[in-house]
Amino acid sequence: GSEGVAGGCTVSRSYRWRDASSVVGGSMVGPNHVYDGSGYVVTWPNELAAASAMLEEVQADGFLGAETRALWIEFSLYNVNINRFCVVRLLFEQLSSGAVVPYAYIRPLSLLWYDTASGLSWLLLAEVSLLFLVLFFLSLEISAMRTHGMAKYWSDLSNWYDWPSLLGFGLIGFCRYRTWWAMSKLKKQIAEEGVMSTAFFSFHEVLEWADYEQYGLAVDTLLVYLKVLQFLAGVPHINTLLYTLRRARDQLAHFTFCLVVLVIAFASSFHLALGTQLHEWRHMGTSVMSLLHVTLGQVDVPTLERESPLGVFLYLSFLFLVVLVAVNIFLSIVTDAYTAEKAAAIHVDLFKVLIDAARRQIHRTRTSINSLKARWKGVVAEASFNASTSFKQYVGERTTALSASFKSRSSSVRGMSRQVHMVRVRVTVAVAVA
Structure with a gap:
């Protein structure tokens, strides 16, 4: 199914207004405004004939008018052959001047993983x-945190x-x-x-x-991919590049602060001078991105000159201060740090460095695994000790019981032996008398 919403319109028939909380489609972000989703909602049928008939009915009812500020249509498709969904949101914004600005959001999704x-x-x-x-x-x-301690680990x-x-x-x-x-x-x-x-x-x-x-x-x-640089920190040439950034970090921090101030200053100036005439300077965010395009040479100078007399002046000022001066200062900082780091670097055996780095990583992993094994052995040993103690206690009790039973039976046997002996004596005496 699909759903269309038109906000602020006057209709000739009964269409129910729905607030943002009851609209399942959610909010909509357009090129010029953000809409919370409230408006008049119409759900379209899936069949072409029924949808065409409803479209004619809505058009006859005057669903869209001069008061309408936005109309968006949302529907979803599924292609069983490639197992993909496609969520489509079409937005038509009507500006105060009467112009209609279209916007399309198409998002393919794999959801049946x-x-x-x-x-x-x-x-x-x-x-x-x-x-x-x-x-x-x-x-x-x-x-590792428990083995080395919190202070050493986080250092x-x-x-x-x-x-x-x-x-x-x-x-x-x-x-x-x-x-x-x-x-x-x-x-x-x-x-x-x-x-x-x-x-x-x-x-x-x-x-x-x-x-x-x-x-x-x-x-x-x-x-994850930047983590690779840590493993390659021991490689001579890569090590030099990484330590170049470390050596120049203080100067780069101050340079970055000055550059941010310049960018904000020029973005504000361009926005105030051209924000009402040109779309790419309509607010601070787009102004900053437009300045990035200027550094790459993507700028329409005749349009700047035509829309505002300050356009060309701001463009030349930004080109001189940022593109020509600031970029060269940045290159100078990095070049000086690289030269100093390269002079301080010593010659090392690349193969040996790679082997040592691999050994350090293996040793670290092995140490952690051995620590886990030691803890596991301690747990198993404690459980075994408890089980052994219980077993020994059980064996001792059974042995004592069996020993007592054996002694009791031995006493009974000895008693019976005495009785048999006395009988034998009596029989012998009787025979002798006879």
């Missing part, structure tokens, strides 16, 4: 394996980098679970309503959590 014909999802197995791998590294970090700057990366996987897993849960709820709703139902099935919640998962995965992927 674990639904396979064989019933066994290799993707699920791979994700579970990754989960156990992350848990293993978390156990190593926790073991290593690499640990401050490891934890965001590991916790990022946890956040991604949580978003995947929420996406799966929302999709399961939606599948249940579709099964109850029927595939050919005219009801509107909103993928807004699924899309929101899927976007969060993609954002987290993108950031965590960057962190």
Whole structure:
């Protein structure tokens, strides 16, 4: 199904106004405004003939008019051949001048990750394996924290980098679970309503959590690949580059502060001078991005000159102060730091450095594993000791009981032996008398 919303319109028939909390489609962000989702809602049928008839009826009713500020249409598609969903949101904004600005949001999604014909999802197995791998590294970090102590552990700057990366996987897993849960709820709703139902099935919640998962995965992927630089820190040439940034970090920090001030100053000036005439300077965010385009040479100078007399002056000022002066200062800072670091660097054997780095990493992993083994052996030994103590106590009690029983039986046997002996004596005496 699909759904259309038009806000602020005057209609000739009864269309029910719905607030943002009751609209399942959620809010809508357009090029010019942000809409909370409230408005007059019309649900369209799936059949072409019925949809065409309803479109003519809505048009005859004057559903859209001069008071309408936005109309958006939302629908979802599914292609069974490639197992992909597609969420489509079409927005038409009517400005105060009467112009209509179109905007389209098309998002393909893979949401049936674990639904396979064989019933066994290799993707699920791979994700579970990754989960156990992350848990293993978390156990190593926790073991190192307990072994070396909190102060020594957090004094290593690499640990401050490891934890965001590991916790990022946890956040991604949580978003995947929420996406799966929302999709399961939606599948249940579709099964109850029927595939050919005219009801509107909103993928807004699924899309929101899927976007969060993609954002987290993108950031965590960057962190994981940057981690490679730490393992390559012992390589001579890469080591020189990394220590160049470390040597120049103070100067780069002050330079970055001055550059940010310049960018904010020029973004504000361009926004005030051209914000009402040109779309790319309409607010501070777009102004900053437009300045980045200027540094790359993507600028329309005749348009700046035509729209405002300050346009060309601001452009030339920014070009001189930032592109010509600031960029050269940045290059000078990095060049001086690289020259000093290269002069201080000593010649090392690259193969030996790589072997030493691998040995250090193996030693660190082995130490953590041995620590975990030692703790596990302690737990097993304690459990074995408790079990052995209980067993020994049980054996002692049984031995004492058997010994007492044996003594009792021995006494009985001796008593019976005496009685037999006395009988024999009596028989002997009787025979003798006879």
